[in-house]
Amino acid sequence: MKDELIELIFQEEAIIFGHFVLTSGKESDYYINVKKLITNPKALKLIARLMKSRVEEMGMGFDRIAGPELGAVPIATALALETDKPLIIVRKKKKEHGTGKQIEGEINPGDRILLVEDVTTTGGSVLRAAEILEKQGAEVVVISVVVDREEGAKEKIEEKYAFLPLVSVSELFARRGLVRIEKRE
Numbered sequence: 523m524k525d526e527l528i529e530l531i532f533q534e535e536a537i538i539f540g541h542f543v544l545t546s547g548k549e550s551d552y553y554i555n556v557k558k559l560i561t562n563p564k565a566l567k568l569i570a571r572l573m574k575s576r577v578e579e580m581g582m583g584f585d586r587i588a589g590p591e592l593g594a595v596p597i598a599t600a601l602a603l604e605t606d607k608p609l610i611i612v613r614k615k616k617k618e619h620g621t622g623k624q625i626e627g628e629i630n631p632g633d634r635i636l637l638v639e640d641v642t643t644t645g646g647s648v649l650r651a652a653e654i655l656e657k658q659g660a661e662v663v664v665i666s667v668v669v670d671r672e673e674g675a676k677e678k679i680e681e682k683y684a685f686l687p688l689v690s691v692s693e694l695f696a697r698r699g700l701v702r703i704e705k706r707e
């Protein structure tokens with residue numbers, strides 16, 4: 523399944539080259555456009571199945587699945603359908619009207635959460651979501667991501683949580699026989 527995902531990433535042109543500014547403000551000469559995968563039913567199903575089997579292999583029990591806006595929402599939804607576990611969506615900021623909520627979905631104190639993300643670079647975005655969930659009494663037990671860019675997220679996340687990337691960027695580059703000149707700061 524993992525090889526199939528790596529193939530799809532190239533087939534769907536979910537890795538592109540050029541000059542990109544990232545969420546963290548860092549700059550990069552490549553970009554993982556996971557949106558290409560999460561809008562493709564075949565790829566989305568594959569991601570959900572792979573995440574489910576990897577989490578099961580770890581033997582990690584969880585009660586709910588959470589995904590931060592935006593990229594993780596389809597992934598968390600597909601995984602909720604695959605596992606029959608309830609879904610939680612974490613907004614980037616509180617809704618400014620209506621319910622005023624930042625979290626959609628129920629959380630009971632002590633609920634064990636599988637938190638998913640599309641891409642991790644510094645890990646800042648997913649760790650912010652984890653903090654928001656924990657303020658509501660949840661316990662984040664594992665963070666799973668489709669592609670980890672290996673730019674510090676793993677080290678930061680593993681200070682507190684189990685981390686489960688489906689694919690790391692070095693595996694993508696190795697598959698294509700590409701050599702990364704250097705990691706940009």
Ligand SMILES: O=P(O)(O)OC[C@H]1O[C@H](OP(=O)(O)OP(=O)(O)O)[C@H](O)[C@@H]1O
Nearest residue numbers: 545546591592593642643644645646647
């Ligand atoms: O690990 P980090 O350094 O925090 O970077 C990764 C984050 O950047 C992207 O989000 P983006 O802000 O592009 O949001 P989107 O999903 O709403 O497009 C991605 O979806 C992660 O959330």
Ligand SMILES: O=C(O)c1cc(=O)[nH]c(=O)[nH]1
Nearest residue numbers: 544545553554555641643
């Ligand atoms: O760090 C980011 O913002 C980022 C990097 C990347 O490769 N893809 C993405 O969607 N976001």
